[in-house]
Amino acid sequence: MSNAFKSIEQGLKEALSHARGDKSAAVLHEIEIPDPDVQAIRARTGLSQVAFARSIGVKKATLLNWEQGRRHPEGPARVLLALIAKDPQIVQRTLTP
Incomplete structure:
Protein backbone atom coordinates (compact mmCIF):
# COMPACT_ATOMS: atom_id res chain seq x y z
CA MET A 1 0.00 0.00 0.00
CA ILE A 31 0.26 24.00 11.73
CA GLU A 32 1.89 27.25 12.76
CA ILE A 33 1.98 29.63 9.80
CA PRO A 34 4.20 32.71 10.16
CA ASP A 35 2.98 36.17 9.15
CA PRO A 36 3.32 36.33 5.38
CA ASP A 37 5.13 39.13 3.55
CA VAL A 38 2.33 39.52 1.04
CA GLN A 39 4.11 42.05 -1.14
CA ALA A 40 7.20 39.83 -1.45
CA ILE A 41 5.06 36.77 -2.17
CA ARG A 42 3.17 38.60 -4.92
CA ALA A 43 6.42 39.95 -6.39
CA ARG A 44 7.80 36.39 -6.67
CA THR A 45 4.77 35.42 -8.78
CA GLY A 46 5.43 38.23 -11.25
CA LEU A 47 1.76 39.22 -11.17
CA SER A 48 0.31 42.72 -10.87
CA GLN A 49 -1.79 43.52 -7.81
CA VAL A 50 -5.00 43.14 -9.80
CA ALA A 51 -3.96 39.80 -11.34
CA PHE A 52 -2.66 38.41 -8.03
CA ALA A 53 -5.78 39.45 -6.13
CA ARG A 54 -7.97 37.84 -8.78
CA SER A 55 -5.87 34.65 -8.76
CA ILE A 56 -6.36 34.12 -5.02
CA GLY A 57 -9.99 35.28 -4.93
CA VAL A 58 -9.72 38.53 -2.98
CA LYS A 59 -10.48 42.14 -3.84
CA LYS A 60 -7.63 44.40 -4.87
CA ALA A 61 -8.40 46.61 -1.84
CA THR A 62 -7.92 43.61 0.46
CA LEU A 63 -4.56 42.85 -1.14
CA LEU A 64 -3.50 46.49 -0.79
CA ASN A 65 -4.43 46.47 2.90
CA TRP A 66 -2.37 43.30 3.42
CA GLU A 67 0.62 44.67 1.51
CA GLN A 68 0.53 47.95 3.42
CA GLY A 69 0.12 46.24 6.79
CA ARG A 70 -3.27 47.77 7.63
CA ARG A 71 -4.79 44.29 7.77
CA HIS A 72 -3.45 40.75 7.95
CA PRO A 73 -4.63 37.65 6.11
CA GLU A 74 -6.26 35.02 8.28
CA GLY A 75 -7.39 31.43 7.97
CA PRO A 76 -7.46 29.92 4.48
CA ALA A 77 -5.94 33.04 2.88
CA ARG A 78 -2.92 32.71 5.15
CA VAL A 79 -2.51 29.05 4.22
CA LEU A 80 -2.83 29.85 0.51
CA LEU A 81 -0.20 32.59 0.80
CA ALA A 82 2.15 30.18 2.59
CA LEU A 83 1.75 27.71 -0.28
CA ILE A 84 2.40 30.43 -2.87
CA ALA A 85 5.48 31.56 -0.90
CA LYS A 86 6.94 28.06 -1.30
CA ASP A 87 5.79 27.60 -4.91
CA PRO A 88 4.88 30.89 -6.67
CA GLN A 89 3.21 29.13 -9.61
CA ILE A 90 1.07 26.69 -7.58
CA VAL A 91 -2.23 28.50 -8.18
CA GLN A 92 -1.76 28.89 -11.94
CA ARG A 93 -0.46 25.34 -12.35
CA THR A 94 -3.21 23.82 -10.24
CA LEU A 95 -6.19 25.78 -11.54
CA THR A 96 -5.34 26.28 -15.21
CA PRO A 97 -6.94 23.65 -17.43
Whole structure:
Protein backbone atom coordinates (compact mmCIF):
# COMPACT_ATOMS: atom_id res chain seq x y z
CA MET A 1 0.00 0.00 0.00
CA SER A 2 1.17 3.52 -0.77
CA ASN A 3 1.55 6.22 1.86
CA ALA A 4 -1.30 8.13 0.21
CA PHE A 5 -3.62 5.14 0.55
CA LYS A 6 -2.65 4.66 4.20
CA SER A 7 -3.29 8.33 4.91
CA ILE A 8 -6.70 8.26 3.21
CA GLU A 9 -7.60 5.02 4.99
CA GLN A 10 -6.65 6.52 8.37
CA GLY A 11 -8.70 9.64 7.62
CA LEU A 12 -11.74 7.55 6.74
CA LYS A 13 -11.39 5.52 9.94
CA GLU A 14 -11.21 8.74 11.97
CA ALA A 15 -14.27 10.14 10.14
CA LEU A 16 -16.29 6.98 10.85
CA SER A 17 -15.29 7.04 14.53
CA HIS A 18 -16.26 10.69 14.75
CA ALA A 19 -19.61 10.00 13.02
CA ARG A 20 -20.29 7.30 15.64
CA GLY A 21 -19.68 9.84 18.38
CA ASP A 22 -16.26 8.61 19.47
CA LYS A 23 -14.52 11.84 20.43
CA SER A 24 -11.36 10.05 21.59
CA ALA A 25 -10.49 9.17 17.99
CA ALA A 26 -10.40 12.81 16.90
CA VAL A 27 -6.99 14.04 15.88
CA LEU A 28 -6.33 17.74 15.64
CA HIS A 29 -3.70 18.82 13.16
CA GLU A 30 -2.34 22.29 13.85
CA ILE A 31 0.26 24.00 11.73
CA GLU A 32 1.89 27.25 12.76
CA ILE A 33 1.98 29.63 9.80
CA PRO A 34 4.20 32.71 10.16
CA ASP A 35 2.98 36.17 9.15
CA PRO A 36 3.32 36.33 5.38
CA ASP A 37 5.13 39.13 3.55
CA VAL A 38 2.33 39.52 1.04
CA GLN A 39 4.11 42.05 -1.14
CA ALA A 40 7.20 39.83 -1.45
CA ILE A 41 5.06 36.77 -2.17
CA ARG A 42 3.17 38.60 -4.92
CA ALA A 43 6.42 39.95 -6.39
CA ARG A 44 7.80 36.39 -6.67
CA THR A 45 4.77 35.42 -8.78
CA GLY A 46 5.43 38.23 -11.25
CA LEU A 47 1.76 39.22 -11.17
CA SER A 48 0.31 42.72 -10.87
CA GLN A 49 -1.79 43.52 -7.81
CA VAL A 50 -5.00 43.14 -9.80
CA ALA A 51 -3.96 39.80 -11.34
CA PHE A 52 -2.66 38.41 -8.03
CA ALA A 53 -5.78 39.45 -6.13
CA ARG A 54 -7.97 37.84 -8.78
CA SER A 55 -5.87 34.65 -8.76
CA ILE A 56 -6.36 34.12 -5.02
CA GLY A 57 -9.99 35.28 -4.93
CA VAL A 58 -9.72 38.53 -2.98
CA LYS A 59 -10.48 42.14 -3.84
CA LYS A 60 -7.63 44.40 -4.87
CA ALA A 61 -8.40 46.61 -1.84
CA THR A 62 -7.92 43.61 0.46
CA LEU A 63 -4.56 42.85 -1.14
CA LEU A 64 -3.50 46.49 -0.79
CA ASN A 65 -4.43 46.47 2.90
CA TRP A 66 -2.37 43.30 3.42
CA GLU A 67 0.62 44.67 1.51
CA GLN A 68 0.53 47.95 3.42
CA GLY A 69 0.12 46.24 6.79
CA ARG A 70 -3.27 47.77 7.63
CA ARG A 71 -4.79 44.29 7.77
CA HIS A 72 -3.45 40.75 7.95
CA PRO A 73 -4.63 37.65 6.11
CA GLU A 74 -6.26 35.02 8.28
CA GLY A 75 -7.39 31.43 7.97
CA PRO A 76 -7.46 29.92 4.48
CA ALA A 77 -5.94 33.04 2.88
CA ARG A 78 -2.92 32.71 5.15
CA VAL A 79 -2.51 29.05 4.22
CA LEU A 80 -2.83 29.85 0.51
CA LEU A 81 -0.20 32.59 0.80
CA ALA A 82 2.15 30.18 2.59
CA LEU A 83 1.75 27.71 -0.28
CA ILE A 84 2.40 30.43 -2.87
CA ALA A 85 5.48 31.56 -0.90
CA LYS A 86 6.94 28.06 -1.30
CA ASP A 87 5.79 27.60 -4.91
CA PRO A 88 4.88 30.89 -6.67
CA GLN A 89 3.21 29.13 -9.61
CA ILE A 90 1.07 26.69 -7.58
CA VAL A 91 -2.23 28.50 -8.18
CA GLN A 92 -1.76 28.89 -11.94
CA ARG A 93 -0.46 25.34 -12.35
CA THR A 94 -3.21 23.82 -10.24
CA LEU A 95 -6.19 25.78 -11.54
CA THR A 96 -5.34 26.28 -15.21
CA PRO A 97 -6.94 23.65 -17.43
